[in-house]
Amino acid sequence: MRALVFAALTLLAPAAHAKPCPPAPFGDTLLYLRGSLNNWAAQDEQAFEYRCDAYFLNLRAQGPQEFKIADEAWTPDSTLGSDAQGRLARGAAAVGNYRLEFRGAHTLRLRFGPQGQPTLDLGPQTFKPSPPARITDEAALSTHFDSRYAGSKSPFGAQPRGTEIRFSLGSSRPGLLRATLVLEKRLLSGNQEQLHYEPLQRIPMTPEGRGLGTGFTATVRFDEVGVFGYWFELETDRGRYALQNNKDTIHWTREKGSMGPAVVERLPADTRRIRRYRQTIHAADYAVPAWAQDAVYYAIFPERFRNGDPSNDPRPGGGRVQDRYQDHEVERHARWVEKPFKPGSGDGSDGVHNNDFFGGDLAGIIEKLDYIKALGANTIYLTPIFRAASNHKYDTADYTEVDPALGSQADFKRLCAEAAKRGLRVLPDASLNHVGADSLYFDRFARYDSRGAFRGGRIQADSPYASWFSFDPSQASPDRQFKGWVGVTDLPELDKSSRAFRDFAYGRPDSVMQRWLDLGAAGWRMDVAPWVPDDFWREWRRAVKAHRPDALTIAETWFDASKYFLGDSFDGTMNYIFRSAVLDFAAGGDARQLAAQLEFMREAYPAQSLLANMNLLSSHDQPRALFALGDRDDSSPAQRRLARQRLRLAWLLQMSAPGAPSIYYGDEVGVGGGEDPFNRAPYPWADQGGQPDESLHAELRRLTALRQQHAVLRQGLPQAPLLATRQHLALPRRLGEAQVLTVLSNADTASRPSVPLSHEMPTRWRDALSGEVFQAVQGRLTLPLPPLGGRILLNE
Template identity: 35%
Template sequence: MRIPNWVPDAVFYQIFPDRFYNGDPSNDPPDTEPWGGIPTRENLFGGDLEGVIQKLDYIADLGANAIYLTPIFRAGSNHKYDTFDYFAIDPAFGDDTVFDRLIHEAHARGIRIVLDGVFNHCGVGFPPFQDLLRKGASSRYKDWFMPYDFPLRMKPYPNYATCGGVAYMPKLNTRNPDVEAFIHRVALYWLERGIDGWRLDMAYEIHPGFWRRFRKAVKERFPDAYLVAEEWRDPSPLLQGEAFDGATHYQLRELLLDFFVRKALSADSFARALEVLRGRLPPGAEWGMLTPLGSHDTPRLLTVCGGDPKVALLMFSFLFTYPGAPLIYYGDENGMEGGDDPDCRRPMIWEEAAWNQEIREGVRRLVRLRHKIEALRRGVFKMGYAEDRIFSFYRLGRGESVFVVLNDTPVARAATIPVLYEDGTILKDSLTGELYRVSRGCLRFDPLPPRRSLVLVAESEAAIR
């Protein structure tokens, strides 16, 4: 499968626009609440695209070179997954002029923009659905949706197909050629406006033929556009080279939580499970996977780590040294906390005194390493030693190799780790500068600090046995 060449080098930063930064209070809706309040499923805090523009230097300083924006089109909710107008920026977020400035300013900094495409369903304010509500069976848009009978009603239960039973999000009939043509027009329009790809919401709910034709329509004109599917289960059916360049790798996130957080797996059983997970992906698919540790649909990373920054940094260390495109959910780089939706969608904390500097500096260091060392982005993955709470792996590139050691032991310990390097090879920890020599086929640590990650690079072109 051909994945856009820029994707393996990308570090994504996910933004939920209403909660990132209020750059233009003049477009705030009347019921906008003061920044920093408690998020609900309905309230608004005034974040907008101007706010994203004003914080592009912050994002660039972090090392992210791609932004994934959750929906920005005109809609009725704070999350905007209930689209009213697929060709208009939501007025609470700005307008076409602001959007064009965002694209220009982001690209000027080498940052790509990927939008959220919500094509499985729309919002009740979508004009074709409004027409159906008014005219019923005589509406020209009757076949754009899946009504059960007429007249349509939303309460107590909708009598039409919806997204997850939510009445304000009617499901689109994507088997209708007119609907398909409309969605193609939407996708191409925003690509023409300068975006670099689409994250496709609930892609698993839409039949494969739709996505094959969608890919063809997009790639014929924009071959470098990144098409990434939302998927929470096995992504392999979506990754056969006919539809998507990648998928959200939530299965990998769950496996990491099982090892680092839930302690449900030892390192060797984690390694076996990871091999199974990797084996399910078609050849080459791992390079296009979007790998999150958190998102707008999950509790925040530090929260699931029980507030322990060292556990969070172990997971970040895996993320930034593993194949795929790592994704940082806004604020996780500073140790923001939050439970399930909507608590995970708190307004971004901009007061530096409230940031967890241990996590922030650790993330910035790891991102810099990923950009510096090509093997971390494009090198072959090879499993290493895995026993008890120590897991390791190699990234093997052109003339360079990296050995990653993740020690999840909660106390300092002595450890002897067999390696594939020849005796006498000197390895330097890129995180601390410490040097280690291979002796008798092993690296010896006495002690190996608790909950510590090492990113070991050979001082010279070392032979792998």
Template identity: 55%
Template sequence: MRIALLARCVGPLLLALSSAATFAQAGSADAPVCSKDPLGGRSLYLRGTFNSWNAVDRQRFTWACNRYELVTSLQGEHRFKLGDEGWSADADFGAPPGAARSPMLALRGQEISRKFSGVYRLRLSMSPSLRTPTLDIESCPAQAPLGDTVLFLRGSMNNWAAVDDFQFRWSCDAYYLNVKVTGRHDFKLADVAWSPKTSFGADPQMRPAAGATGNLNAVFSGEHTLRLAFVDGKPDFSIGPKTFADPTAQQVSHPVALSLKFDSRAPQFKQPFGAVVAGTPIRYSLAADKGVDRVTLVIENRRLEGNQEVLEYSTLARLPMQRRADGSGERWEVTHRFEQIGVYGYWFEVQIGDAAFVYQNNSQAVFWTREKGSGGLGAVADKPASTRTVRRFRQTVYSADFKVPEWAPDTVYYYIFPDRFRNGDRSNDPRPGGGRTQDRYHDKDVEFHANWNSKPFRPGTGDGSDAHFNNDFFGGDLAGIIEKLDYIKSLGANAIYMTPVFQASSNHKYDTADYTRVDPAFGTNADFARLTREAARRGIRIIPDTSLNHTGSDSIYFDRFGKYASRGAFEGGKIRKDSLYASWYRFDETQTDPNKQYTGWVGVADLPELDKASPAWRDFAYRKPDSVMKQWLDLGAAGWRMDVAPWVPDDFWREWRAAIRAHTPDAITIAETWFDSSKYFLGDMFDSTMNYIFRNAVLEYAAGGNAKELWQNIELMREAYPPQAFYALMNLLSSHDQARSLHVLGWHEDSKPDAIALAKQRYKLAVLVQMTFPGSPAIYYGDEVSVTGGDDPYNRATYPWADLGGRPDEDMLAWFRKLTALRNQHAVLRRGSIDAPLFLDERVVVLHRALGDEHAIVLLNNAETERAVALNVPDRLRGRYLDLLTGERLDLSHRVMQINAPARGGRVLVRQK
């Protein structure tokens, strides 16, 4: 309803004498028909390429009366869907087939594509049957009209105070506030200081106005939504039924429950810190005000098998905690010893009078990880009907004999997609219409780029390519890598990780045709051995890649197209029980459609899934003395990166690791996992993983994201991973499976020079983080000379060699070389210990590294301006420092020192002896 102004102007505090502007209450005809949350309390999220498809709180919808609503800022072209945390069957919404631009959504629909630029309000309206949802997306103003000013409802209902419970929230188009008030009340809308420009009452013309001294008046009867908008700069205020979706609404109000506190990373709440060796006792302590009756620590086993979709906990112990006095409050304490390796969950069940609560992990999303909660400070909630929804704190318990190769923390990887790096032997290039193995893609022709600097083909884009994916080639090979080993060495890298080089039909080679043979388009097995020898002469290790989860359909083992002399398990599209490889796969003879007679990995028929339980397959892969894994180690490989590790059973990896280590004790084992990989670091499976959590956190930080939020992803790994694994993580920023860093940071095909310059500046900051952080940095080929590109295939562009007409960015290359040199020269930047940041706010992160009596302080700043940091310098860190980036010398001899951090940059300070 609109305002009915009936009063004259009087002072805001002369309540007894005041007349007021009066509001008529909204009638029932205006009230929407409200219904219960159709998902029964489960949260719904906007999930897409802008948040790594995670369920993050900042993009969580709020149910309000009859719809879900979200206001969020989005930039760039993105794909997205709406889903709950587990992509449940009744909460996975996308576009109906063939209707990508329709507001209608469908369960299990397709990804929606849209270009964003600003702030948006998304409203998902639901039918009672949950079958006909519609999504409306509207643009919002770039900023609130009152800037950072905070408005409150101040009146007789709250003694005219500025109370948090009566704080308005700006949401897209107006300031909103939900209230639960009864009776007639005088009030105004005002900031804390009663500033004339931001205090709204009734003016002499009986309209709401800034600085007006007349009190507003309304009769309240329960729950309402107050709305203040600005139309042509003038305030427009209304009161109606409660319809505002307030994302900040607090669920728990009990004062004692709100006093509960536990921080998994603070020694006063949990000791020892982080992951522990099996058999280590851990002390837990929960703080609270007086009034708690009982606290129970609930310890649970997490099921350790399969991908992260398999997420189950079972109760291991319920431990009563003991109360002790702690100043004016209390401490509840208990000690537990974890005897077996594993990943455990724990949370606190709290009884206060008749009310039951849980103290659980926070709601922070971890990149790519289904399970929410980043560790650290937790949160209280009412005890749910089912403990399935409790967010567990997580505890990693690993084997006392867990060791990674001693060389791992000193590694800088150069990460190569072989077809696109360098063509060193043109005689083995794939030829369209040719008759050699490398000249055919399954039963189809190949495409070859005569121009090394052209874009990879993507069918359906009008680029002149055929209708098939992954069948275009540029001619990169092992000879090209050998030719450029000195370049790689000069970059500061001492290991090469390369995607598969074994025979396969595609350009990516994950559809293996023969595990025992280098693809003819890449060279020969002798070329592989020569590569490892030449690399070793330069102090460079070679890490190959393959999948033990699936082969190609066009392989000697499966042979769907009948191309090979050996009898494949599905030769010519028929099940061949007499094949030597028949037991490697699972077949369904009841099906008549060949595509349904076997399982393609994630539904892809070109990638028939292997039966990892098959003894014959395990013998071939790693058990036998001449097994595939051992063959390539004997040819000089320094370890293995394993594709799609979560789809392979854990017991397979345990056997595999034991076989690898028995054959080559210092070989490294690297998993391809994108999420919290704790279960792989118990000492029985892997040493390392491709660290996509690091990638996303660092790139979002470099793009200007909130450091306080993003750094929790880093702290989770520091807490959850055993130190030896944490220092061996492959810390990448780009990969062949994700858009390149410069694309993520804003350099697109249509970008203007200013946007390109900004993206480069941001990327330099990201690389600075990468090169000064524990773990093994991975440089994706071409990133060091500013190659950009979006999703596959454009992230797999060629290296722009100058002798082939390319234009490598020498400035960026110099930055990489400078940072790798610093890392290689200063062991403290590779092996130095690291704790929680010395300083952390929304923009600045200050880290301390220590190795014996060596100390380094790294300052990072993603703000667009220089920031002055007042740093508390612990006694052990005081002294004189050298900035390795600028050569400046600093004296940090006092307890509090001010240090300047450059805009979108940083400093690397090393203490001088």
């Protein structure tokens, strides 16, 4: 741990300084600690405050943490990290992440020396942040707006182009003189770090009398497709204010605010600080394949699911392509039920990442199709199967071939055909953002006869793939002559503006997209979608839908995916917001925070996309659900039982919520595991020495069968929560006359919440799992709930 010595900092009354305070080195720019403890997001809770001669941040954390200090947009000059020697550096010298170890509550102090050199000190928590200026203006404080209340905004949620939306706000006290609706349009380019709103209109709202107070209204017709921001400027005889979105954090998302009731704050000098409400306006003809809302996914990491053909297993010292990893040997596990190797962990592996193999393949998936169907899944999502050196296959070597260790093109065609016989679809994964350094397109290790663009570590300007990459021959080091995705030199980033690459990917009749759809794929899940230009996805979608109108397009986005649901790029997303919110609740988090996340998506996403989203709890990129819920290597039997009950609670919501549930292979039988590579453990087949948890397995089969039996659980539109308290949540959905009400509790003891019903709702409800019938009394439904459990109720 670094020196922790500024305990005597009197942090601080400004009067203690004899000299005048110098201006902040970064002016009005806010700096954030962004790292492993907050998913690298710019969060208000980790914003530094400048106080006279340094930036301060109070932080509670445990253990070693990697981070950088940066503004919201990762502006290079405002980014601090580690230099090559591990010291704190700024700008171009900040080549890596800075590391500190935390042990509870601390204060971080960031200072700059006479030459601008940064110093970061870590000490006991002694800093007292400046409190926000208090607002006492009753006219402003009593002004209300709620984006989910029909009296404030109508119609609700995402809307097609050409819709007129009425906005209305009101104050219960006199003194509100003027209200202006400020309408802006979000710049749709790149990932969420490129956050910018262009001003569109400032619309004076029309006043109308409301008892002792005043109301204001405005109507806007939205004739353009896009994601719009809006807020309200208020003027009273005591000042000007912003009526804006709340401060809720949406998982993984840079923009704050879950929408709903508005917050009044003083009008800032820099309006970029205002938290906008978002309004999604999509194409009038935006349609999603009808089958998507009925999907239950089974997500498979093919190398770890089932070994159906041992003859194609990678083996050290062999002479086949699958027996080498770049310029290294592969490693082969002796037993199927071993843990994946992690270099540097002392497990005896060779220190090379992603080169250990168990032998899973397409033949193994074909062998277990009946198992997948019996589980209740109807769509198989496969992480990449293209030829690639690694076990994860995101380092594509050849987009036109199945990796020899997984099988052949004929095996993929057979998989799709056999799946179709059982009513299953197959959705493959592809990255069009980067390839592997060991690929025929790049060929850094000179293993192909394809004239790769960087064959043998040298730029080949005459390569047929030269235009696919951006090179800098002025750099001496080969690692700096090309751009690795997020700095990873094993993954050379593609130049997505290259016409030659676009034609190869989707533009030609023999393109990658068309080839695999013709072989039986049901659509595509696209890797790291936010790093690919938006105009690329627009072209790509047109090509996909022209070739197969019913092909499903799913984006890998972790944050608010609204901009992909405008009708010109994707049908749905991997719903990491859902994952994080549900697991937080199942682990004991506040049910109101879960409600805020769900309500945000209900409002921001078009219904057709909301129903098509891939609602996951585990993935190959995140710790498995059981691990997140407390089942670790050192857990006691009681802790393991508790984690499983929490998982059952999460499944109850996953199978009854809008969106397509996604089951990560092995979750159904109790497979755990933390960060990569342990989240990619083999499925514990009993005939390979594994011990699947058949009790969990039976419970999930019961829930998937319930979802398949009742259309309202698949296609019903969600409505506002009827109850959201610290530990209880009641979520209604409706499809025609059919209604479902999911009531959940994360309390560790039995409880009896009382759910208020709307007047359109029936009074008699039947538990879809137990068959019990419950009768509402005077508009309230009182239910006995078990600890960490809930009920799925259907109208009688």
